[in-house]
Amino acid sequence: MQVKIIIGTIAFMLTMIILGFAAIREPGRLEDFTLAREGRQIETGARLYHNQCATCHGVNGKAEECYDAATGESIGCQGLPLNYNQLLCGDTSARMSALNWEGSKLAFIQATVSSGRYGTAMPTWAQEYGGPLRTDEISDIVQFVLNWETEELCSQPLFEYPWPETIDELLVTFPTGDAVRGEELYTTYGCSGCHGNLDDSTSATVGPWQGNLAEEAGTRVEGMSGAQYVYESILHPNNYVVEQCPNGPCGDSSSMPTNFPARMGDSETKPQDLVDIMTYLGLLP
Ligand code: HEC
Ligand code: HEC
Incomplete structure (x- = not known):
């Protein structure tokens, strides 16, 4: 009888310890889960970027190496650099200020990709505006682009050459x-x-x-x-x-x-x- 009570008590305490431990670990697990999800988004985004965006923005997003999607021939880049400190660095990046954007950086890039830039070569991508990509595909590409924001990129100081008049x-x-x-x-x-x-x-x-x-x-x-x-x-x-x-x-x-x-x-x-x-x-x- 005594032994049963002792075993019962030990089992109860063990259960509490395990439960408690699991509870402490929970936020960590959620974080891992979110990271894994972001990782998958970035992977899918990379594939979509390569097929849809690299022709104009370049394979590394630097607007330096562009290839015709159909023939694979090297062509001039028509798009702006995206892997670029002026677009990605700071809560309000230089490009966001230049265009008077008041929302977040994610919203800025998401909106630009979804609706394109009227009057420029940047096409509309979201299906809701008549483009070819689903909302989740746009999110994946946006995560991929945002992932170019690194300490190295952002430690390059923003520099603006004082262009003379003539x-x-x-x-x-x-x-x-x-x-x-x-x-x-x-x-x-x-x-x-x-x-x-x-x-x-x-x-x-x-x-x-x-x-x-x-x-x-x-x-x-x-x-x-x-x-x-x-x-x-x-x-x-x-x-x-x-x-x-x-x-x-x-x-x-x-x-x-x-x-x-x-x-x-x-x-x-x-x-x-x-x-x-x-x-x-x-x-x-
Ligand atoms: C046919 C060429 C072309 C393709 C394809 C293209 N873009 Fe663009 N993109 C442009 C041009 C040109 C601009 C600059 C528009 C302007 O003058 O404001 C631009 C601008 C942008 C900008 C804003 C950059 C800034 O500094 O303001 C983002 C973000 C962007 N493109 C993302 C994408 C993504 C993501 C894709 C693929 C889904 C894509 N683009 C495909 C031509 C293209
Ligand atoms: C997205 C398309 C586009 C790109 C990229 C572009 N231009 Fe232009 N450019 C135009 C258009 C359209 C005009 C005519 C409208 C105007 O005068 O602004 C023009 C006008 C010019 C003019 C005046 C031409 C004239 O006949 O009077 C010069 C010079 C010029 N561009 C040089 C350049 C140079 C150099 C580059 C690259 C560093 C460049 N452009 C990139 C579209 C472009």
Whole structure:
């Protein structure tokens, strides 16, 4: 009898200890579960990203290496960098401030992907707005994009080059251009995606063909040199909007992106890219 009571008591105490231990572990288990779910989302998102987004935003999200989805050929990137401190770092990232977004970063990216950007090459993706992807697929891609936010990315300081008013002032700091490098950059930055290739006047799809820009540029704005006009067109495309684009009047559909000052000015040395591209276009010696 005595023994039974002792065994009973021990069994009871053991049960309580085990239950108590399980209760303490519960939040940890929930966390593991959430992490596992996020992990699966990121994996699925990576696959979807590779198939749908890499053609324009690049395989690593840096808008540097893009391939035609159908042929696998290397093409110019039309999209902006996404694996990018200006988009991903800080509660309100630089891109969110630039576009006056007041909600969270997740909501910013989710909304951009779902509805696209009207008037740009960024398509609508959500089925509810006529795109090809389900809501859960969009969430997966968004998790994948957010996962690029790392300490390393965000420890690179945000830098904004103080662009001078004139190309002549810029040339004081960056006196020589490299046309060969400029040709590569013309593709990397996606210029060729909209303006086509300089050697084929029928290859431009969205913006005016630039094979004859060296002659045309000086005639666009009275009293302004061709080099100054092109400099301003790249940095402040809305200052002068060209009339005729390949698909009709410019400004009706896709327009020239306005964030090249940020992309070509995110380090002390990056403005060299602009000088190289202008050299390639024949506007600088
Ligand atoms: C046909 C080319 C194209 C494809 C495909 C594409 N994008 Fe874009 N995307 C763009 C362009 C161009 C922009 C810049 C729009 C602008 O000027 O504001 C952009 C902008 C974005 C932005 C906002 C970036 C910022 O800094 O404001 C996000 C986020 C984005 N895209 C995500 C995606 C995702 C995710 C996919 C795949 C589901 C995708 N894009 C597919 C062309 C594309
Ligand atoms: C998303 C498409 C797109 C991309 C990418 C793009 N542009 Fe444009 N660009 C346009 C359109 C559309 C216009 C005409 C409307 C305007 O003048 O703003 C234009 C106009 C210009 C002009 C004025 C042309 C003229 O005939 O007067 C220059 C110069 C220019 N772009 C250079 C560039 C360079 C250099 C790049 C790459 C660094 C680039 N663009 C990337 C669409 C684009």
